[in-house]
Every structure is written in C-alpha cells, then in structure tokens.
Amino acid sequence: MRDAGAILNLEAADAYCRMLTRRHYENFSVASGFVDAQTRRDLRRIYAFCRTTDDLGDESPNGSALARLERWRGEVEALFGGMPPVHPVLIALEPTIERHAMPSQPFLDLIAANVQDQHVTSYRTWDDLIGYCRLSAAPVGRMVLRVFGIDDPRAGQLSDDVCIGLQLANHAQDVSRDAAIGRRYLVDNDVETRGIAGAAQAMVERARTLLASGEALERSVPRPLRLQLSLYRMGGLAICDAIEAIGYKTENERPSVAAATKVALAVRAALRSFRGRPE
Numbered sequence: 001m002r003d004a005g006a007i008l009n010l011e012a013a014d015a016y017c018r019m020l021t022r023r024h025y026e027n028f029s030v031a032s033g034f035v036d037a038q039t040r041r042d043l044r045r046i047y048a049f050c051r052t053t054d055d056l057g058d059e060s061p062n063g064s065a066l067a068r069l070e071r072w073r074g075e076v077e078a079l080f081g082g083m084p085p086v087h088p089v090l091i092a093l094e095p096t097i098e099r100h101a102m103p104s105q106p107f108l109d110l111i112a113a114n115v116q117d118q119h120v121t122s123y124r125t126w127d128d129l130i131g132y133c134r135l136s137a138a139p140v141g142r143m144v145l146r147v148f149g150i151d152d153p154r155a156g157q158l159s160d161d162v163c164i165g166l167q168l169a170n171h172a173q174d175v176s177r178d179a180a181i182g183r184r185y186l187v188d189n190d191v192e193t194r195g196i197a198g199a200a201q202a203m204v205e206r207a208r209t210l211l212a213s214g215e216a217l218e219r220s221v222p223r224p225l226r227l228q229l230s231l232y233r234m235g236g237l238a239i240c241d242a243i244e245a246i247g248y249k250t251e252n253e254r255p256s257v258a259a260a261t262k263v264a265l266a267v268r269a270a271l272r273s274f275r276g277r278p279e
Contacts, residue, residue, distance in 0.1 A: 013092035014041065017048035020089075035224040042096045042147045048089045050110060050140055057114030058181075066118050073111045080104040100146050106139030122184045126206075129187055130164065137167035148225045158217035162229065165210030166236040172203040173239050175250040200248040204240045211236045 021044045035043070056068045079085045085094055096102070113136030123129040141159035145151070171178070171185035175196065178184055184191075190199035214233035218226045235257070242255035 009091055010095070013088040014045070016088040017044050017092050020048040020051045039147060039224070042100070043144065045089070045092045045096050046140070046143050046147070049093055049107065052087075052089050053110050053114055057117050066115065069111055069115050069118075073108065076104065076107050076111065080107075096147070100149075102143065102146050106142045109135045109139045117183070121182055122188055124188045126187055126189075129185065133164040133167050134160065137163040144225070144228070145221075148222060150221060150225075152220075155217060155220060158213045158220075161210040161213035162217060162233060162236075165207045165213070166232055168203050168207035168210065169236045169239040169243075172200045172207065172243050172248075173250060173255060175200060176252065176254050179251065196251045197248040200243065200250050204243050204248065207236060208240055211240075 053069075053072065056072055057065055060068045075085065075087055075090060079090050079094060079097070085091050113132065116132060116135065120132070123132065138160040141163040142156060145155060145159055175184070175186060186196065186199040186203060190202045194202065211233050214229055218229050218233070221229065238257045239255075242257055243250055246253060246255050
C-alpha cells in the first residue's frame with residue numbers, strides 16, 4: 001500500500017502526463033472517452049513515455065541527445081530492475097507496468113530508435129527502413145495491446161503492421177520537414193529509380209497495404225480498443241489520401257488532414273466500433 005507521500009507524487013506525475021498528452025495527442029481525448037478511467041490513465045502514461053523519449057531524441061540542445069537518451073535508458077532499466085523512479089513519467093508508469101506485467105523491451109526499443117536517429121539519416125533499402133520502424137513504431141502497439149490484456153502473437157503481428165503503416169504514412173507526409181533537419185526516410189533505392197515523388201508514392205502504397213491489417217485486428221479486440229485502432233487506421237489512410245491529392249510532391253509542401261475530416265473519421269470509427277466491424 002502506498003503512503004501519503006507516494007500517492008501525492010503519483011498524482012503529480014499523472015498531472016504531468018496529462019499535460020503532455022493534451023499537448024501532443026489530438027485523438028487521445030476522442031478515443032479515450034470510450035474506455036474506463038484506469039485504462040485511460042494507463043494509456044496516457046504510455047503516450048507520455050513515448051513523447052518524452054521522442055523529445056529527448058529530437059529536441060535536446062547542443063548535441064546532447066545521445067547522452068540524455070543514454071541516461072533515460074539507464075532510468076528505464078533501473079525501473080524494471082526494481083529501483084524507485086525519479087522522473088515523473090516513470091513514477092506514473094510504474095504501477096501500469098506492474099499491473100499489466102509489461103516487459104521492458106518495447107520501452108527500450110523506443111529509446112534505441114531515437115539513438116539510431118542520431119546516427120542514421122537515411123535508409124538504403126526497405127529492409128533497413130522496416131527494421132527501424134520495428135523499433136520506433138511497433139512497440140507502441142505492443143504496449144497498448146498489453147494494457148487491454150491482449151497477449152496473442154497474431155494480434156501482435158497485425159498491430160505491428162498497423163503501427164508501421166501509420167509511421168510510413170507520416171514519413172511520406174513529412175518529407176519537407178525531415179529534410180530541414182537533415183533526415184530522409186524515403187528509401188534511397190526508390191529515390192534513385194523513381195525520384196522523390198515516386199518514392200513517396202511507393203511509401204504511401206506500402207502504408208495502405210500495412211494499414212489494411214487493422215481490419216482483421218479490429219475484429220478481434222474489445223470494443224474500446226476497436227475504436228482506437230479504427231481511428232489510427234482511418235487517420236493513416238486519410239494522410240495517404242492527402243498525399244495522393246497533391247501528386248505525392250511532399251518535398252514541396254506538407255499535406256494535412258482537415259479538421260472536418262478528423263471529426264468525420266472519429267464519428268465513423270465510433271459507429272463502426274459499436275457495430276462490431278471495421279470499415
């Protein structure tokens with residue numbers, strides 16, 4: 001049983017996680033309204049961990065990212081080793097990890113992906129890029145499945161597909177933004193043979209194929225999770241549509257999904273969730 005001080009620390013840590021979630025995860029409030037308070041809290045803690053890890057990789061000043069990520073890795077390893085955490089995100093995350101018997105590997109994989117971003121700025125082949133996505137995207141889906149009590153290999157593989165597909169859609173969308181920070185996730189081989197727009201098109205096509213795995217996954221999970229997964233899948237497809245609409249020329253502009261489209265997607269996802277079948 002936690003003492004009063006520990007409870008206050010946990011409440012403060014959860015407030016910090018709420019702040020991060022509200023700032024960065026625009027679909028969270030829509031999807032989380034369909035889950036119980038404890039599950040919503042667990043998901044918020046996971047998303048706060050993901051945001052913190054990404055910020056350490058992308059926003060650390062003066063070349064300090066590697067050192068800060070290494071320190072973050074040490075704190076996470078200490079948490080899983082039974083040491084009391086200090087960082088508010090890890091303080092909040094500790095009871096979630098205990099309650100769902102979550103393994104350390106997905107958390108460490110996300111850190112490894114951000115470390116890789118400090119060394120690798122482009123990817124020669126699809127195998128290289130997908131290997132990176134298995135560190136940077138797939139772990140998030142694995143964590144979410146665990147929160148909902150799903151520990152099935154088939155569901156895990158489908159979740160990996162959806163998460164990687166969504167990340168590929170984001171990479172194709174963010175070509176101009178990534179170029180500004182010296183990175184390119186379009187596959188080098190595709191750029192050389194098809195040009196940048198053609199490489200973006202190839203990425204969108206692969207993203208659509210992977211996102212289609214979400215239909216089978218949605219049929220096999222509880223309704224609250226079905227809604228979240230449907231939002232992710234349809235949101236990814238909406239990004240693909242926006243990229244296609246500008247001729248895949250994302251090196252010149254970053255296409256976005258209109259607010260009205262986002263609302264429509266949320267409504268469609270909710271309706272399909274209650275009907276028990278995907279689009």
